[in-house]
Amino acid sequence: MKVRFPLILCLIMGIIGMVAYYVPHKAVQNFDNELRNTALRIIFAFSLVLGVGSIIRHHWEKIKRKREFWEYSYVTLISLFLTAFIGLFGGIDGRGLIKMEIGKFSFDIQTIYVNMAIPLGATMFSLLAYFMASAAYRAFRARNLEAILLLVAAFIVMLASVPPVARLIPKLPYISEWILDVPNTAAKRGMLFGITLGVLSTSLKILLGIERGWLGGK
Amino acid sequence: MFLFLLFTFIIEPPKNVKAIDNPNDDGNKILITWELSPSDSILDGYEILRRSEKEECFYKIGFVGPNRNSFLDENTEDNLNYYYQIVAVKDTIKVLSEISQPAKSYPQWFNKGKLIILLTFFLFGFLILYFIKRARKIELFIRRIAGLSAVEEAVGRATEMGKPVLFVPGLSGMSDVATIAALNILSEVAKKIAQYDVKLIVPNNDPIVYTVAREIVKEAYTSIGKPDAFNPDSVFYLTDSQFAYAAGVDGIMVRERPATNFFCGYFYAESLILAETGAQTGAIQIAATDSITQLPFFIVACDYTLIGEELYAASAYLSKEPILLGSLKGQDYGKFLIIIILTFLSIISLLFNFVIK
Secondary structure, three states: OOOOOHHHHHHHHHHHHHHHOOOHHHHHHHHHHHHHHHHHHHHHHHHHHHHHHHOOOOOOOOHHHOOOOOHHHHHHHHHHHHHHHHHHHHHHOOOOOOHHHHHHOOOOHHHHHHHHHHHHHHHHHHHHHHHHHHHHHHHHOOOHHHHHHHHHHHHHHHHOOOOHHHHHHOHHHHHHHHHHHHHHHHHHHHHHHHHHHHHHHHHHHHHHHHHHHHHOOO | OHHHHHHHHHHHOEEEEEEEEEOOOOOOOOEEEEEOOOOOOHOOEEEEEEEEEEOOOOOEEEEEEOOOOOEEOOOOOOOOOOEEEEEEEEEEEEEEEOOOOOEOEEEOOOOOOHHHHHHHHHHHHHHHHHHHHHHHOOOOOOOOOOHHHHHHHHHHHHHHHHHEEEEEEEEEEEEHHHHHHHHHHHHHHHHHHHHHOEEEEEOOOOOHHHHHHHHHHHHHHHOOOOOHHHOOOHHEEEOOOOHHHHHHHHHHHHHHHHOEEEEEEOOOOOOHHHHHHHOOOEEEEEEEOOOOHHHHHHHHHHHHEEEOOHHHHHHHHOOOOHHHHHHHHHHHHHHHHHHHHHHHHHEEEEEEEEOOO
């Protein structure tokens, strides 16, 4: 039953999803929307509790056993509880249960998001520029025919994007456009065919209970 | 005054006004079409008037510009008769068309526009199921996928070095098939890791994926007879913020120095941040994704990359179960069929264009 029940549930939900795709009738669409919105939200809320529990357990264990870099776990846990406290009592925009303001500075989720989450995210994103340079160096080493082709194609596309070069060699933007529109699009579409068939095959195997990796391969 | 009289005579009303239930929808919509007025070029546009069987007179429900010959009324009551009239408008002059036949809106039970998708689904589904059935009887040849053949070597390397294996199941949720495929790979990888007694690290971005991943790893340890070796702390939830997750995983790579990194599932802009950090720590890296925009980054930064469909083939390939391998054969024949159809249609199209010219 431990295996059969999830399989039956998966089959029923899969069939409902499929039927909802082909049947525009309100009765089916409303039921599907209810499942997608309400039921999924409830499942997500429960799993979020498990997720937060996982963070606390993971870092508490680290502190308890004094594993390597255990001091940083304090930072995570304190940040977690502090943010939760501010969110619960300071609210989203400072109009929460308790007035948490020092002068003009308001301790609320929006303040944390705008002043901490966004700059920190942007910092990580900006690292991408440096990583791109090092990845490009590795990719553009002309080791074999494929790498040479990649190098030449990238060189043309990059040069065509530089206005003075495009003015010097007027045909370059057209060659660049052809590379992007013809061989590049053809390769992308070829991959998409394979991906679509892979998705279809995986979905069928899961619905029919042939693929059970998601159940731990039982 | 003269111009007014002139326009009154010149402007002709639109003809052949037809109203039908808008096809393939959930009701409450009627599609109105008409033949353009011969005076269309000088018109300001067309007013759409409506009257239901419960009402006495027509009311304006919309206006479209010139050279437009259809209007979708999205505010109807199902199973109630509606009549429509189209008015050609030029300044203050309005010329009315004939009244349309009555039309009712009602919801449909099947979207006929998706019939071809359903037929294709059945065709490819049949191919896949046929080969799955065939695989039970005879051994099918499956081409070698370098990235998957390297999994054993990658886990072996971690064993020899005494370092952990990092598995990143992508940044998508459980509703994405790529995530399910990634978790299927995790199941097979976890079994190998359990056999070799290597430390496994699975940081998660989605709480639902985390709960499923945890159960999968636990089951993998149980299936090879080592339930006690499972460390619940090895699978954990990190954060659902994209770059905070990237920072967290990068931190794990730098601190723990895993011997092998797996990046399986759907990735976004963080793909290169993860893969480059992994490359700099000297880990052997295997990526598998169907995110076409992120594939180039993985190809340059990882040792092996499973491209697109190979992500979905991975669990079958690793488990070596004949039934699952049969589905791969079905996929290959599906692609072969698509290539034949596309080539045939391209030739027909070329010939057709050539004959017309």
